Amino acid sequence: MSDSPPDATAIPGSPVAMATAPAEVAASLAEEHAVLRQAVQARAEEVVRSAEAGTWPAAELTELVNYLQLEVLRQIADEEWLLFRNARAAADELAALRRDHLELRLGIDRLTEAATARAAFTPAQLAVATRDLLDQIDAHLRAEEAQLSAAGEETASTAKLGSQPHEWYALTEGSNIDLDQLPGPAGADAVLDRLLRLRPGEHVVVSSSTDPSPLWRRLSYANPGGYGMASVRSAPPPWEIEIVKRPPQAPLVAQPG
Numbered sequence: 378m379s380d381s382p383p384d385a386t387a388i389p390g391s392p393v394a395m396a397t398a399p400a401e402v403a404a405s406l407a408e409e410h411a412v413l414r415q416a417v418q419a420r421a422e423e424v425v426r427s428a429e430a431g432t433w434p435a436a437e438l439t440e441l442v443n444y445l446q447l448e449v450l451r452q453i454a455d456e457e458w459l460l461f462r463n464a465r466a467a468a469d470e471l472a473a474l475r476r477d478h479l480e481l482r483l484g485i486d487r488l489t490e491a492a493t494a495r496a497a498f499t500p501a502q503l504a505v506a507t508r509d510l511l512d513q514i515d516a517h518l519r520a521e522e523a524q525l526s527a528a529g530e531e532t533a534s535t536a537k538l539g540s541q542p543h544e545w546y547a548l549t550e551g552s553n554i555d556l557d558q559l560p561g562p563a564g565a566d567a568v569l570d571r572l573l574r575l576r577p578g579e580h581v582v583v584s585s586s587t588d589p590s591p592l593w594r595r596l597s598y599a600n601p602g603g604y605g606m607a608s609v610r611s612a613p614p615p616w617e618i619e620i621v622k623r624p625p626q627a628p629l630v631a632q633p634g
């Protein structure tokens with residue numbers, strides 16, 4: 378097992394790397410694909426580097442699978458729903474893209490299995506599976522961009538059509554979340570989703586120039602008693618609250634009389 382977590386600053390889209398990044402969102406599918414391609418590649422290379430050295434990259438693989446599950450699988454579903462319905466590409470070309478998506482889902486399943494059933498893979502097998510998935514993703518993105526572009530027109534990104542921007546991954550997955558960078562109801566929903574994914578004992582600090590208590594109320598409603606909250610800073614703004622996911626309570630066991 379790898380002793381150290383991946384270098385966050387080396388991963389584009391990581392919380393550290395995004396600290397000074399602009400909040401702009403990809404407008405075209407090609408730009409959106411570039412964000413995905415770069416983020417997956419950086420995480421995959423961390424996995425392959427350790428695996429090819431013969432060590433099991435537990436932390437790196439967890440981060441890669443987290444990104445694949447949250448961002449790449451969502452992209453696949455959004456493309457089929459938001460883009461393919463109105464695409465002018467031929468039916469057989471769209472069918473080929475859907476088959477690509479199915480293959481990508483299987484490749485992601487394989488890495489997810491590696492992350493959750495460690496004994497089923499050697500580091501060498503993990504390196505091969507990761508490289509294969511990278512090649513699959515790259516080939517698919519190229520084919521999709523070519524087939525969905527009609528007569529030189531730029532294909533809109535799924536984010537432009539209402540999907541959650543992939544740029545928000547870095548803004549929500551770290552230990553500090555700035556609500557001001559995640560605008561509107563969609564931003565609040567993205568933060569709530571992240572809080573609902575916290576592991577027991579994990580905590581994050583949420584900062585905001587406006588009162589974040591509505592977010593806390595939604596979280597408490599979604600999981601009553603499941604979270605603790607401490608106010609780190611209130612007026613004057615910015616507000617800062619620390620939220621922690623409580624460990625599950627031990628089941629009550631009847632004591633012998």
Ligand SMILES: [Fe+2]
Nearest residue numbers: 453456517521
């Ligand atoms: Fe796709």
